[in-house]
Amino acid sequence: MAAAITRHYLTLGSGASKRRVHYRRAGTGPVLLLVHQSPRSGGEYEELMQRWGAHFTCIAPDTPGFGQSEPLAKASPDINDYADAIVEFIAALGLEQVPAYGFHSGAIILITALKRHPQRFSGIAAGGYGVWTEAEKAAFGANYTPPFLPLPYGQHLVWAWNRILEQAWFFPWYDARNETRMRNAHDDPARVHDIIMEILDAGDSFRHGYAAVLAAPRDIPPPDSVTAPVFITAYDGDPMQAHIDRLGAMPASWSAQKVRTPDDQTTVSLEFLKTLPTGPSIEPKADGHQGFITVNTSSFTGQLHWRRAETGAQDMLQVHGPGEALDCIAISGTAIDLPGHGLSSPWPGEAPTDWAPWADVIEAARAALGVSAVALPPLPVGDPARLFPDFTPDRFGAYLTRAWAIARARHFFAPWYEGNAAYAIPFAPEDIALERLATECRALVRASAARQFAIALQNKG
Incomplete structure (x- = not known):
């Protein structure tokens, strides 16, 4: 049976260095840390966590500036900053030492962390380890990470x-x-x-993580060094496989192997990790003002993303509109992402268009979060079928620019698809600020149940 994945936020540091870390957790037993590649998040390991959760409590954080983790408070962080951030996260969980797995840039971060904090790791399995020439690093620096x-x-x-x-x-x-x-x-x-x-x-944070990894020194410890074991693998078709031949002499506790397929790579990595010393299992540590709750109703079982304002009407549960997410609204109380919106789980199968299943989920969230009142969004203006077209990814990515155009037009016309003077609405310059439009576009693309929620609101009467 696949291990269930839960998601959590944990705030580290204080003052100017205070930052939020988002992480996933799955499985039972001793902790295994997993560090993702750029520009991904811990989400890339979900399938792996469900399998490896039979052997370990898998912990997969989003590294700073990726996924739902906040970036480091530094204009141009280097690889040491990302390595130290991982160690800070380990310490915040109350862990003295862990085995770890990282793929590509995740491997670079972990091996850097091992060199800087050797007592924190019992060993590392690395899926690929790039050893770049100076000419290659110079070319990457000039071309690989333009501003976004x-x-x-x-x-x-x-x-x-x-x-x-x-x-x-x-x-x-x-x-x-x-x-x-x-x-x-x-x-x-x-x-x-x-x-x-x-x-x-x-x-734009994604390029900083890339740049730090690409510029990182590949100073493998001398052959006579005593370090925790490191096992480097790469499969056929992975550009990093050729770099195994560049590793040169390594410490006796280090080894490398070329394998045929991605499945082979994870299989041999798991076997290596199972040989390492392990620490205790841990209970998740999480913030008290944001996170994920598990909700079970007659028609929905899944996790809902929530956030609570530090001040204000905290006893009010705020519900965003169709096609939005809690990031799109000014939170003065406690807000959730509805199923099929934002970071919450999707509905199983087709989302409902009658109101009762949505009301059940909202009521379950209200009770779980301990608030007494609910603020529903206003009815959307227009035909839901036209307001929320299909955003299934297509071969040419046109769904993305369609979502952006809709996010922008919604501030000019109601409904947005009537782009003429008769339907014009007033707007303020901040309504079309680029970061705001980026948030709204992202929410719209993620909202797989937007149309059904809009219809359900209309059916509510």
């Missing part, structure tokens, strides 16, 4: 889609030549979409 900022008409989304798509075709992504073709190229919109959403979550 929202633009008024969604032009940045066109770039993002094609950059991620062609990352599966060429390595490095910006160097389109026959010689740089990827062995396992694909054009799967769903796979591209998963990474796109994580880039949209990270925003």
Whole structure:
């Protein structure tokens, strides 16, 4: 049976260095730390956590500036900053020492952390470890991580889609030549979409994490060094497989192996991790003003994302409108992402269009969060079928620019699809601020149940 995954927030530090860390947890037994690659989040390990949870309590944080974790309070963090941030997270969980697994840039962060804080790791399994020449690092620095900022008409989304798509075709992504073709190229919109959403979550922070990893020194300890075990693997078609030949002499406790498939890579990594010394299991530590609650009703079982204002009408449960998320509203009380919206679980199967199932979920959330009143959103203006078109990822990424155009037009017309003077509505300049539009566009794309919620609100009467 697959291990269930729960999600949590934990605030570290204080003052100017205070930052929120989001992490996933699954399984039982001793803790295993998993550190993701750039520009992903801990979410890339969900399938792995469900399997490895039979052996470990898997903990997968979003590294600073990725996923739902806040960035470091530094303009240009380097690899040491990301490594120290991982160790700070381990300490905040109350762990003295852990085994760990990291893929690509996650492996670079972990091995850097091992060198800086050797007492914190009983060993590391690394899925790929790039050993770049100075010329390669210089080329990456000039081309790999351009700024990623929202633009008024969604032009940045066109770039993002094609950059991620062609990352599966060429390595490095910006160097389109026959010689740089990827062995396992694909054009799967769903796979591209998963990474796109994580880039949209990270925003411009994604390039800082990349830049830190690409510039990191690859100073493998001398052969006579005594360190915790490190096992480096890479599969056929992974650009990092060729770098196994670049590793050179390593400490006796280090080893490397080329394998055939991604499944082979995770299998041999797990076998290695099971040989390492382990620490105790832990209960999750989490903030008291934001997180995820598990809700069970007759038609929905899943996790709801919630956040509570530090001051204000905390006894009021705020419900966002269709196609929105709690990030889209000014929270003065306690807010949730509804099922099929924001970071909450989707409805099982097709979302309902009658009001009762939605009301049941809202009531369950109200009771679980200990608030006494509920504030529902106003009825949306217009035909739900036209207000919330299909945003299923397509081969060319057009759904992203369509969502951006809708997010922008909603501030000019009601309904947005009637773009003429008869339906114009007043707006303020801050309504179309680029960061606000980026938040609204992201929420709209994620809102798989927006149309059904709008219909349910109308059916409520």
